[in-house]
Amino acid sequence: MVLFQVLGPLEVRGRDGVTGRPAGGKPATVLAVLLVQPNAWVAVDRLIENTWQEQDAPASAEANLKTYMWQLRRLLPEYDGGPRIEGRAGAYRLRVGPGELDADHAEALAREARAALADAPGRAFTLVKQALQLWRGRPFEGLDIVADEAVERLGELHRRLRETLADAQLGLGRTGDAVTTLQSLAADDPLREDVWARLMRAQHTLGRPAQALTTFHRARRVLAAELGVRPGPELMKALRSVHGAAAPERPRRELPRAVEPLLGRDRELAALDRALTGSAPVAVVSGPAGAGKTALAVSAAHRVSERFTDGQFFVDLHGGEVTVAAALDRLLRGIGFPPALIPSDVDERAALWRSELAGRRVLLVFDDAADLAQVASLLPATGPSAALVTTRARDFSLTGARAVRLDRAPAPLERVA
Known part of the structure; x- marks a missing residue:
């Protein structure tokens, strides 16, 4: 059962069985920081740094932190018959079991979907849709915490899920839906050549070679404008495979006959x-x-x-x-x-x-x-x-x-x- 939802605004299923957002700004921030590293000990200094980002921490910061922990312990259900939040000298940790954090649940569904993709695209499609439905917005939305790496990791997970969705759609013969999914991915992250290449192949499968060529040139212009680079090997390989533009079996040998001997040179x-x-x-x-x-x-x-x-x-x-x-x-x-x-x-x-x-x-x-x-x-x-x-x-x-x-x-x- 999912108790903690971080794939959007933070929500928690409390002791009363009701899911909602934790009341009070600072306790919610403390809980979010603990959820960035579930089951790991988080230093008091880091908790204080995140809780009082816009101002100097008061002298009573550690005492206030203990109060917030007490409030959270009252809100959260116990873990395996013991306290959900444990403390030791200079650190706290939040105990989270398998399937209790929506991000972990999404990761497990992503792995299962990838494993099922080759033999059971229908099952992969169902699993990846379940995972994507867990997203309600930007991870930890509305909370000002130092969690750039965690947010980036979850963003990458979301991208992988959408790619798996496109693969499942192709496996089910839903090529038009796959093109739509890949177009959305390319619009959200236009510097990823692998997405452009996959979109070209999907358009080709759909019988739209002109669209695939247009996609190639759009990708080329974006890469040139944003990074100052030309299309890389993956995009060029897609162009050749999609349009049958492989090099001739016998390379051209166009040099005219040489003048021999060439005197005085x-x-x-x-x-x-x-x-x-x-x-x-x-x-x-x-x-x-x-x-x-x-x-x-x-x-x-x-x-x-x-x-x-x-x-x-x-x-x-x-x-x-x-x-x-x-x-x-x-x-x-x-x-x-x-x-x-x-x-x-x-x-x-x-x-x-x-x-x-x-x-x-x-x-x-x-x-x-x-x-x-x-x-x-x-x-x-x-x-x-x-x-x-x-x-x-x-x-x-x-x-x-x-x-x-x-x-x-x-x-x-x-x-x-």
Whole structure:
């Protein structure tokens, strides 16, 4: 039988069998502090600190505390034939039996529901609904006590119960109800990627892939605005599993045939080797038309290609004719995203590309870039990928990139750009 209810305003079932809120502010505060750690000894100093938070404790604080304990002992039923509240030098404890505290009862129901979920979703659904009905508001609502950890723990329990509810609803084929439950969870705690991922999968199960894609982009915007981060592995995995956007079975190998031997470029090739295998592997090869930029870039890319097991891309930007949106569309298709699921907004498309690239080892060659603006959104922001850019622009500057400047090709064999 539940005697103590803390999942909302504090209520107690007294000796007379009537459940209600304890009369008097300070005795109720003392009882709440004891209930934060049931069956544990709570120091008198902590009880005094919570009871007189807004003012200095009076000299009679310990005497007053004894009075409050006497009042509570009169209110509460006995425990196993003895006093409900026990005292010793410098501390008190409240004896609470199994099932007498609503928070403990909710925890037991949560465990039982999770255990039943796989084989008996109907029973899990019933148990989790019983547990959720124990909540009447914020734990310890209306009482000013130092119990942040306890309130957070109970809040986490409530979240787990709602997640179990969604799982049970899915197990019972009530997918629409599961989507509603998960949407509520995402609204209450929008920084939890696992909830967004589960919502996407539920929407997909319901036959709503467009909604699942909208959910992904909403989560991405929230994470970027609140935490300054991109979607993590769990959310990206949900996107791929929901929309069938797994990487192709055979990674792309798009590098053109290399010019061999490439005469007179040993120093430049060595510089590009170091750049493309370094900690921030981005390199820029600049020079006039006919200087052999493409030949050098392709040759350098072939020399390190085996390090980039998730593919090698060659994108001819045609001196500015290819738009950023078109290049991103081409690259996202190349790693396996269905065309219909690629965002139309260029910024969202770029964010999706960076997120996907962060978990891959890809080599990118962007040939004949007009300026930095044409390639800035295409470059890897982090992770093991590398990029090599060729350009005719003399003022092309990219922070952190290795720059190689070419004059005219030293031999006709190099003139492929």
